[in-house]
Amino acid sequence: MxxxxxxxxxxxxxxxxxxxxxxxxxxDDAARLAGxxxxxxxxxxxxxxxxxxxxxxxxxxxxxxxxxxxxxxxxxxxxxxxxxxxxxxxxxxxxxxxxxxxxxxxxxxxxxxxxxxxxxxxxxxxxxxxxxxxxxxxxxxAGRMPVRMAAQPGDVILASGTIGDAALGLALRLDPDARWAKALTPAQREHLLSRYLRPQPRLALGPALLAYAKASMDVSDGLVGDLRKMLAASGVGGALDLDAAPLSEAAKTAIAHEPSLLERAVTGGDDYEVLCTIEPGQVEAFRSQAAALGVPATPIGTVGSAGDPFVVLRHGAPVSLAHGSFSHF
Amino acid sequence: MxxxxxxxxxxxxxxxxxxxxxxxxxxDDAARLAGxxxxxxxxxxxxxxxxxxxxxxxxxxxxxxxxxxxxxxxxxxxxxxxxxxxxxxxxxxxxxxxxxxxxxxxxxxxxxxxxxxxxxxxxxxxxxxxxxxxxxxxxxxAGRMPVRMAAQPGDVILASGTIGDAALGLALRLDPDARWAKALTPAQREHLLSRYLRPQPRLALGPALLAYAKASMDVSDGLVGDLRKMLAASGVGGALDLDAAPLSEAAKTAIAHEPSLLERAVTGGDDYEVLCTIEPGQVEAFRSQAAALGVPATPIGTVGSAGDPFVVLRHGAPVSLAHGSFSHF
Structure with a gap:
């Protein structure tokens, strides 16, 4: 034995x-961390x-x-x-x-x-x-941690990196022989699978967030649902433009062959990207610093006012997503 | 449903x-704690x-x-x-x-x-x-946390509160009709059961430990085994006098009726008392401050030198305990 x-x-x-x-x-039986x-x-x-x-x-x-x-x-x-x-x-x-x-x-x-x-x-x-x-x-x-509930009306909403890769990676694991999966190159398959298995936390983005972000949170439960949580915690509405959601080449290929995967990409979990809001006048400065830190940041929407709804736009018109918590609006 | x-x-x-x-x-999705x-x-x-x-x-x-x-x-x-x-x-x-x-x-x-x-x-x-x-x-x-590995030759070993109550409380749960259990008053039964179910961390003792303790750790896996760990981590030997182990009236009653329970009391777990070492000249000052903080502290042994063994004494003579890690010396 x-x-x-x-x-x-x-x-x-x-x-x-x-x-x-x-x-x-x-x-020792407890850890010490110097103040x-x-x-x-x-x-x-x-x-x-x-x-x-x-x-x-x-x-x-x-x-x-x-x-x-x-x-x-x-x-x-x-x-x-x-x-x-x-x-x-x-x-x-x-x-x-x-x-x-x-x-x-x-x-x-x-x-x-x-x-x-x-x-x-x-x-x-x-x-x-x-x-x-x-x-x-x-x-x-001290005093500088950006919180979830600090989104302000007029802020631009940005996402780091690309969205949906991990959700598509999971879909690929569950159904490796799907029609859309066959359209992927081996490198694209590997990209999606790896985004699911080995998320890369965006620690490099820290200085840019501390300099510019109003509200900030990570995207772990799906872009749409997490943005809804951020706006609700901030007491405001807003608009998410699905056409602007940053997608990898792998995700674009998958969605081109199976358009319904777009919804999975923006509602599925495990992105581990950063979702933040920035004042319009500071968006370019933030994006420049983020790019210099090696992290692309893409504008994907706008924070609305307190009475506004949260709307998800596709080709300029509101859409209702079937999955997740977005079937009711 | x-x-x-x-x-x-x-x-x-x-x-x-x-x-x-x-x-x-x-x-928010992360907690902030002011420095x-x-x-x-x-x-x-x-x-x-x-x-x-x-x-x-x-x-x-x-x-x-x-x-x-x-x-x-x-x-x-x-x-x-x-x-x-x-x-x-x-x-x-x-x-x-x-x-x-x-x-x-x-x-x-x-x-x-x-x-x-x-x-x-x-x-x-x-x-x-x-x-x-x-x-x-x-x-x-800053810099004041007492660690496990700081016991020095000549230090007095002390334990807070009483030892073995939780182990006997567990024994009582497993065999409520044991002969020794019938000797306990209802209040004594309740004391032992409660020490197992609702441990009381000795947070009040902090100022006295910071003022006087060399080595310190909590007793959670049994007094004998935990003291052995402390001495081993400090690279020294020492002696534990079982006759000095602080026992509650309930534990004394149980052990009087079933002497083998002494071993269970000092090797069983879940005491959640503090085990520390103090320079001989500061023991009384430590005990006074501890008492003023509402926590009794009892000398139970002495730290030996680097080459010394760890011995457990009963009536002045070394004993070999059957349970736990103490069967080998």
Missing amino acids: EHRPSEDELIAKYFRPMAGEGGMALL EAGRDLVLKVDAIVGGVHFFPSDPPQDVAWKALAVNLSDLAAKGAEPRGFLLALALPPDWTEEWLAAFSEGLQAGAEATGCPLLGGDTVKTPGPLTVSVTVIGSVP | EHRPSEDELIAKYFRPMAGEGGMALL EAGRDLVLKVDAIVGGVHFFPSDPPQDVAWKALAVNLSDLAAKGAEPRGFLLALALPPDWTEEWLAAFSEGLQAGAEATGCPLLGGDTVKTPGPLTVSVTVIGSVP
């Missing part, structure tokens, strides 16, 4: 190598569950990367610099050291790529599926 | 009432799983209290003041609003009793058992 290492052995073997200074090499004068903390927790948020057959490296990245995406949207993360890992009865080695490899890759060391954690057993809960801690200059 | 509220509805109904300022009433000049952060995450760390039939209020308290106990041992917590809650298929209402009631009671507001969270579905992961954030004066 395979030797099952103790929690202490697991920590020493798999997690200590990625611990930052604050984790004191994970030898930073003049900065506020930004905190976020997200849990992902096997069979719910990822496929149990997903490579462990990708599960680990995603668990960290979905949290860092929230920090990115707040313009925060990562300080570190804590991990609560619930291992199912059939876990193996091979799995854990690959998982910790992916976690370390994510931690190194984003400058976000492991500060501490807890490993427990569960009779249920693998559950990974990650808490990330970042910081911003 | 029962209406299943959305995550947003759950947050508004059950969690927003206990959110602190940093949680912005949980309307504090001259202070370091102390962070800890712990997950508890239904059927593993608590009985699925435990009152939801107690499950919530325990999930928060076991983390706050780590802050307490570090002399930290709580700043807030984040919650990742994985709900099983059969969850009910009645359960969640009681759970959030217990969580709010814990948050209010300890001055530790909810800053943010994530609620997900799981096909497995209820899993509650709590991350607590506290702070200490």
Whole structure:
């Protein structure tokens, strides 16, 4: 029978190598993080569950990367610099050291790529599926965190990167032989699949958001639904122009062959892009700085007034989307 | 069929009432915590799983209290003041609003009793058992957090409160009709059961720990095993005098009727007391301040030198404990 290492052995073997200074090499039972004068903390927790948020057959490296990245995406949207993360890992009865080695490899890759060391954690057993809960801690200059509810009438709404790739990547996994899927080049298929499996938090965008953004949040539950939440939290209406939604070449190809996929692209989840609003006079300055930071930012709509509805436009006319929470307007 | 509220509805109904300022009433997607000049952060995450760390039939209020308290106990041992917590809650298929209402009631009671507001969270579905992961954030004066690995030869080892009550409370739950159990008064039974169900983190002890403690950690996995970890992390040996272990009247009664329970008391888990080491010349000053803060602190042993073994003494002679990791010396 395979030797099952103790929690202490697991920590020493798999997690200590990625611990930052604050984790004191994970030898202590609590993590210390040095205070930073003049900065506020930004905190976020997200849990992902096997069979719910990822496929149990997903490579462990990708599960680990995603668990960290979905949290860092929230920090990115707040313009925060990562300080570190804590991990609560619930291992199912059939876990193996091979799995854990690959998982910790992916976690370390994510931690190194984003400058976000492991500060501490807890490993427990569960009779249920693998559950990974990650808490990330970042910081911003004091008083400067852009919040979700700060969209102002007249602001321009922008999205970073491209929208819908992850949702189409998921669709591709669920139906790899779909007619539209056959129209994709191998590179396009890989692009969509990778956007779903290995989201890239837009941490580079931070300085531009801190300089210009009014409201900001990450897009994780679908562009349309997340924008609706932002406008509702800000107490305003607005218009989203679907024709302006930034699409990758892969997404454009897929939608050209299956037009209904546009709706999936703008309502599906897992984009991990940034959605923000900017005063009209500052949009070009923001886009220039964002581009200089390596992140394209595309205007996709306008914030309306308090009494306005939220409308989604296609070819200049309001459309009603069948999926998600948008069937009622 | 029962209406299943959305995550947003759950947050508004059950969690927003206990959110602190940093949680912005949980309307934003990340929490902000104002920086504090001259202070370091102390962070800890712990997950508890239904059927593993608590009985699925435990009152939801107690499950919530325990999930928060076991983390706050780590802050307490570090002399930290709580700043807030984040919650990742994985709900099983059969969850009910009645359960969640009681759970959030217990969580709010814990948050209010300890001055530790909810800053943010994530609620997900799981096909497995209820899993509650709590991350607590506290702070200490910069550079002052007492660590586990700082025990020095000659230091006196002290424990707060009483040891073993929770382990005996668990034994009582598992075998309520044991011979020794019948010797307990109703108040003594209730004391032991309550120590298991509703641990009370020793947050009051903070100022005394910051003033005097060399090494400090909380006792959660059994006094003997946790002291062994502290000494090993400090690179020293030491002696634990079991005759000096502070026991409640309930524990004394139980052990008088069933002497083998002493071993269970000092190796069982869930004490959530503080274990610390103090220079001999400062022990009385520490104990006085601790008593003034309402927390008894009892000397239970001495830190040895680097080459010394760790010995557990009973009636002045080394003993070998059958359970836990102490069968090998």
